[in-house]
Amino acid sequence: MSFKLANRVKERSDTVGTGDINLTGAVSAFQTFSSALNNGDTTFYVVEDVNNWEVGYGIYTSNTIVRDTIISSSNNDNAINLTGSSFVSLTYPSERSVYLNESLNTVAGSGVVFTNDNTVLKADGGDLYWGDTVLNGGGGGDNATAIYASGIAEYASGQVAPNQQDAFSYIEVDSIQFDTAASPTLSQGEIGWNDTFGTLDVAYTDTYVMHIGEETHFRARNINDDPIYKGQAVYAAGIHNDNTRILVNKYTADGSIPEIRFIGLVTETLNKNQSGFTTNFGYVKGVDTRGNIASPIAVGDETWQVGDILYVHPTQAGKLTKVQPKHAISVAIIMYVHQNEGLLLVRPTEYGHLGDAHDVDTSSAQNNQYLKYDSSNDLWSPTSSGIFNTLTLSLQENTDSSTITFDMGASNIHTVTLEGNRTLAVSNVTAGQIFIIRLTQDAIGNRTVNWFSGISWPSGNIPVLTTTQNKTDVFCFICTGAGTYDGFTMGTNI
Numbered sequence: 001m002s003f004k005l006a007n008r009v010k011e012r013s014d015t016v017g018t019g020d021i022n023l024t025g026a027v028s029a030f031q032t033f034s035s036a037l038n039n040g041d042t043t044f045y046v047v048e049d050v051n052n053w054e055v056g057y058g059i060y061t062s063n064t065i066v067r068d069t070i071i072s073s074s075n076n077d078n079a080i081n082l083t084g085s086s087f088v089s090l091t092y093p094s095e096r097s098v099y100l101n102e103s104l105n106t107v108a109g110s111g112v113v114f115t116n117d118n119t120v121l122k123a124d125g126g127d128l129y130w131g132d133t134v135l136n137g138g139g140g141g142d143n144a145t146a147i148y149a150s151g152i153a154e155y156a157s158g159q160v161a162p163n164q165q166d167a168f169s170y171i172e173v174d175s176i177q178f179d180t181a182a183s184p185t186l187s188q189g190e191i192g193w194n195d196t197f198g199t200l201d202v203a204y205t206d207t208y209v210m211h212i213g214e215e216t217h218f219r220a221r222n223i224n225d226d227p228i229y230k231g232q233a234v235y236a237a238g239i240h241n242d243n244t245r246i247l248v249n250k251y252t253a254d255g256s257i258p259e260i261r262f263i264g265l266v267t268e269t270l271n272k273n274q275s276g277f278t279t280n281f282g283y284v285k286g287v288d289t290r291g292n293i294a295s296p297i298a299v300g301d302e303t304w305q306v307g308d309i310l311y312v313h314p315t316q317a318g319k320l321t322k323v324q325p326k327h328a329i330s331v332a333i334i335m336y337v338h339q340n341e342g343l344l345l346v347r348p349t350e351y352g353h354l355g356d357a358h359d360v361d362t363s364s365a366q367n368n369q370y371l372k373y374d375s376s377n378d379l380w381s382p383t384s385s386g387i388f389n390t391l392t393l394s395l396q397e398n399t400d401s402s403t404i405t406f407d408m409g410a411s412n413i414h415t416v417t418l419e420g421n422r423t424l425a426v427s428n429v430t431a432g433q434i435f436i437i438r439l440t441q442d443a444i445g446n447r448t449v450n451w452f453s454g455i456s457w458p459s460g461n462i463p464v465l466t467t468t469q470n471k472t473d474v475f476c477f478i479c480t481g482a483g484t485y486d487g488f489t490m491g492t493n494i
Helices: 152-158
Strands: 010-013 043-048 053-061 064-073 086-090 098-102 106-108 119-124 126-131 191-194 198-205 209-211 216-222 232-239 246-250 262-266 275-287 309-312 329-336 343-352 372-375 379-383 394-396 403-407 411-419 421-427 435-443 472-481 485-492
Touching: 043 064, 209 275, 216 262, 246 262, 262 329, 262 343
Parallel strands: 216 246, 394 411, 403 421, 411 435
Antiparallel strands: 010 086, 043 053, 043 086, 053 064, 098 106, 119 126, 191 198, 198 209, 216 275, 232 246, 232 262, 262 275, 275 343, 309 329, 329 343, 372 379, 435 472, 472 485
């Protein structure tokens, strides 16, 4: 795809209305658009319909001109309403032309001469001159001559001397010097020095400038029915059918969308089906960073300060929070708090899940399973059984009281010294759980216990505790169901 012009291109059109212009065939003695342009090429066109006319910048696609930009027209510089019988030609609008005037100065259509102080960019005898210095190689000039950036931007376009197009295809320079104190306001396609950030800037659009070397962006298209506002969190929902843009939607950190799909914060507000940029690393400027007022990026229930780390919100799509959620993605740090001119430095970091590790498979994990390494597939996978070479369990020291409750959610091994006749109870026991209870007589001895209900003892005989002072009895239990246990004596008079 490229911009092209050609001579004697003119066709008829049967288009009705202000839509794309359909081309139906060349006028006698003229050539067709397809003989001069390829699909996707851009050009200047003029369309004439009786007394109405329109000059514009269009895109050629399969015998159709897409009206991209209207430069001028008989309809107050808007698209004219075609009636079904019109003529379309390639043209070279005066507003966009570059030519040599009577003084051999290079002039744009608006009458601007490319000069720097008293030095004039001019073409003479097939050579391009900056003052008295030959810039192109045709006359023996030095292409490495330092070239002023202001005033000769059109040099590289080849429009100054079409007959010397090959000589003007590039500029070779040793260096380009920018005014490091200027910090100019850039328009789309311009480049300049930014004294505030200490970077070279390039303008992606008239409203967004990137700091080269300090920022990373993705071009994206909003597929949400509602606008995605500047600073909102988005994820990659797909790829546009032109394979050049990511389709984005608002992100919620609730685990429903894998964190790997999160790409950053939108750099500028995107309406439905509008394309723009998202910031994956760098600055998002001009947002409300107070936090305590509802805004496109804040729920309004927090107060944000400079230095706060912001995370993607777990319930509000696209919004941010300073409270770390379960599915945490730290996305930005607040550089400046302000209602309209807030500044965020974006650097997404997602902490992932156990199953995100390349050698861990948790896809079939169930409650009460553990991970076991399998050398045959080099994976840690969930299982309910296995062999342990060693296993150390914590010993829970319980406090004596009239009713002693052993919490099996805290430990599987419990011990207590009886200082009186006691009632025993258990809590948080799971079917299949094995647990041990150690009962020690105090210095007086002769203490007895009432066991918790649901125990099945061997032969139905409830064990009698050793009554000797300071002696210990140990009992083991298997939980066989809800409130039922098999009980065993492991040792007495220890």
